[in-house]
Amino acid sequence: MKPSIITCSLLIIFLLFTSTISANTFKAYITPSFSASFLKFIDDSGTFLTSPNGTFKAAIFNPGAQQTSFYLCIIHVASSTITWSANRNRAVSNSGLMNLTLKGITISDKNGNNNPVWSTPPLRSQVDRLVLTDMGNLILLDPSNVSLWESFRYPTDTIVIGQRLSVGSSLSSSSSDSDLSPGNYNLTITSSDAILQWFGQTYWKLSMDTKAYKNSLSTVEYMAVNTTGFYLFGSDGTVPVYLVTLPVSNFRVATLDNYGHFIIKSFSFGTGWKQEFVGPDDGCGTPLACGRVGLCTDYDDPSSSSSSSSSSSPVCSCPQNFRVGSGNSGGCVPSNGSYSLPFSCNNNQSNSSLVVPSFLSLGNGLDYFHNIYSDPVMDSVDLSSCQDQCSKNCSCLGVFYRNSSGSCYVIENELGSILSSNNGANQDMFGFIKVSLGSTTTNDGTRDGETSQDGSGQFPVAAAVLLPVTGSTLLVAFLFFWWRRSIKSSKRQDMNKFGKTNNNNNPHSSGDLDAFYIPGLPRRFDYEELEKATDDFKTLIGSGGFGTVYKGVLSDNAVVAVKKIVNIGVQGKKDFCTEIAVIGNIHHVNLVKLKGFCVQGRHRFLVYEYMNRGSLDRTLFGGGPPLEWQERYDVALGTARGLAYLHAGCEHKIIHCDIKPENILLHDHFQAKISDFGLSKLLSPEQSGLFTTMRGTRGYLAPEWLTNSAITEKTDVYSFGMVLLELISGRKNCYFKSRSHSVDEDSNSGGRGGGGGGHNSSSSSMPGLIYFPLLALEKHEEGSYMDLADPRLEGRVTNEEVEKLVRIALCCVHEEPALRPNMAAVVGMLEGGTALPQPRIESLNFLRFYGRRFTEASMIAEENDENGGTPQGNSSSVTSGGSQVALVSYISSQSISGPR
CATH class of the missing domain: 2.90.10.10 (Bulb-type lectin domain)
Incomplete structure (x- = not known):
C-alpha cells in the first residue's frame, strides 16, 4: 500500500x-x-x-x-x-x-x-x-x-506602424544584439527636426538629409512610419512637416541600431527585410566609424547607387602623431607613449590624470562630425585662446580651429572619429587632441614615463620635457611683462604730455581689456558696433532689474537682443569679464545663448540670441490666442530641463534666483529658454542684499527668503512650481476677481479652511484678490483638478493631465526645501520616467495662512475703495491698480527683464 x-x-x-x-x-x-x-x-x-x-x-x-x-x-x-x-x-x-x-x-x-x-x-x-x-x-x-x-x-529603440514618437521623446540604441541595455546613441524629436546624438554630440539631422522633403513650416508634433513612408507630422497630425516617400509596405519599422544608424526597413514574406532609408548614409557619418580618434576617409563607391544602403566605403587610418591602439580599442592612441588620451570629467574614468594638459596636432584639412551641426564656442579668437578654453574645462577633450574666421569648436564628453575628405576640403581647419603627460595609465595599459628597462638611474622623461619648457615659459612671460609695462608707461607719458586721457569709447582702443587676459570670453563687441546694430538703441523690447533690452541686427544680419546693464554698480572690468566668461560658456538648448558682451568705459552690454516670441508672460497673460495644453507642457518641460542643467549639468552650479514667466523666453514653435541666468553673480556683496528689492519679483520667492535661511537650488524649484501653477491657470497666481464672476460658480463652494474674516468658505470663493496656490491646494484635496485649468482651453485638456502638473507644482512649493524635489527629478516626472509623488499637505498649510492674508488685504482694499481713502493704522493695504500687499514676499511681478 x-x-x-x-x-x-x-x-x-x-x-x-x-x-x-x-x-x-x-x-x-x-x-x-x-x-x-x-x-x-x-x-x-x-x-x-x-x-x-x-x-x-x-x-x-x-x-x-x-x-x-x-x-x-x-x-x-x-x-x-x-x-x-x-x-x-x-x-x-x-x-x-x-x-x-x-x-x-x-x-x-x-x-x-x-x-x-x-x-x-x-x-x-x-x-x-x-x-x-x-x-x-x-x-x-x-x-x-x-x-x-x-x-x-514608452518606445525603446524601435517604433512600428501605428506608433508615434512625440516631440521630446527619443529612441535609444541597445548596447548589442544580445544586450538590450540602453547604448550611447539617441534619436530625439524636437519641435522642428529629428536629430541623432552621441554623448550630447549631434551627428545627423533629418532636415539636412537630401532624401527628406520639407512640406510645411508647421511645428513638429510627432514622428511616425506608415505604409507609404516616414514622416514628421505637425498641425494636429494632419500635415507632414518632413516626409520621406517609400514603397508601399504593410509592415515597416524605424529603428536606431547598435552602431548609431537610424534605419527604416520593411518586411515581406519570402524576401525578408529590405532597408529603405538610413541616416547618416555615408560611411564616416557615425561617431565611431573608425574608433576613438581614428581617421575616417570617405571615398565614393560607384557600385553603390541605392539610397537604401550606405553610399560610400570609408577607409580608416590614424592621424599624424597617432598610431593604432593595441587590444580591442578600435581607435588610435598617441604615437609617443608618454602621452595618454584624456577622459571627460563626466566619464567614470578619473580625470585627475590631466596634471599637465597639452595638445597633439592632428594636422589640417580635417574636421569632426559634431562641428557640422553646431556653432563654434568662440569666434574671432586666436588658437591659444581656443586651446586655453579647452584646458580649463575637464569635459573638453579636443579643439578644432578654423584659421580663416578664428572660429573655435570643442569636443566634449567623448572622443569620436576624425573626418578627412578626399577632395581636400577644410584646409584651413586644424585639429588638436588634449593629452596628458605624467604618471597615468595609457591606452595601452602601461604607465606614462615607464619603460621596459629599470629606470631607477634615469632622468624622468617628464622632467626632461617640463624643465626646459617651464624655464622658457618663465623667460617669455618676463619679457612680455617688461614689454607691456614699457608700452603702458610710454602711453601714460604721452597722455600726460598732451593733457589727454584714454578714450574708452574709441572702438579701436585696447585699453579696456588688454591689461589682462581672461580665457573663455565670448565675442567682444565695440560700443559703436552695438550702437549701429540697434540704430542708436531705438527699439526697446524689454526692461527689468538689470537694465533695458533693445533689438539689434549685426553686420552679418543676425538678429540679437542687446541688454544694457545699469544696476550692477561700480565693478572692475576684470571681475565683470570673469563672470561673463562663466556665463558665456554655459550652453543648453533651453538656455538663452550669450553671443557676446561689451565693456567700454562705463558701458556694460550683454548680447543674446533673439527670441522671436518674446517672454512667456506676454503669451500666457496677454490678450492673444491661449497657449494649448501641449504647448504649456512643452514650456514647463523645457524650463525644467534648463534649470536642471544650471543646477547640476554645467561646470559652475548656478542658482537663478529669479525664475518667473518674464525670464522664460519663447523661440520659434514655443521652445522655452531661460534668460538672465548667472546675472546674480554680477552683484557685489552689498548689492546682493538688495536683490529681491531690485528684481521686484516677490511673487515667486520661496519662504526661505523671509527667514534668512540658506538660498539653495531648491529656491529655484519653488519658483518653478509657482510658474507651473500659472501655466495651468493661464493667470497670475495673485489676481483680482470681481463680484460678478466667481471661480466657484462653476464648482462646489466651500473650502477646507483658509478663508478670512471668520468665513467658512475658502479665500478663493470670495470676490477680490485670489491667491491661486491656495485654490490649487484646496482643489487637490477635493480631486477637482479641472476647476484649475485655464477655461480658455474649453475642454482640450483632461483631468489626468491637469492633475499631473498640479501635483508636481505642489511638491515644488513645499515650505521645507528638503521636501522639494530637485529639478532633475522634476524633469523625470514630466517626462514620465519618474513616478509622481503625493504632495505633503502638512508642508503646504502655510499657503492657507497666505491665503487668509490676501483675503484680508482684499477686504481692506474694497473698504478703501468704498470710503474713498486709505484706512489708517493698517499695514495690509491693497490698491487694485498696483496689487500691493503687505505680504511683500508674494506679490506677483509686474516688471519685464531679460533679453527678448
Missing part, C-alpha cells in the same frame, strides 16, 4: 513540474493574477501571449541565444525582431518572473518579488486584463476597457 502512495505522489509531483515548463501560450489577452518566466514557458521559447492574428508575441526572451540575460519583449514573429523591451536596464535570469496583478506589471528575478527590477508606473484604476494588439502594442485595460498603460508610449 505504501509503495502505491509513494508512486502516486511522485507522479503528481512530476505532473506539476512538467506543467511549469510547458504552460499554454495565451492568445490576445491575460488577466490578473498571472505570472510567467522563461522556464515556465520554455517549450515556446518563453512566449506566454500572442496577438489575435499571431503577428506579434510577448515573451520572456534571451536575445542572441545567450543564457544569462532575459527580458520581457514584444517580438515580430515572422522576422523574430524585437520591437520593444521592458527591463532594458536590468535583465533577469531564466527564472525571472513577470507578474500581472491588479496594480500592473512587475518583473523580478528569482526570489526578488519584493524588489522588482522593472514595473509599470502607478495606475489610476485596477487592471482588468493585459492585451497584445495586432500592431504590437501591449496594453493594460481597466474593467471599462479604458487604457491604463501602453508600451507604445
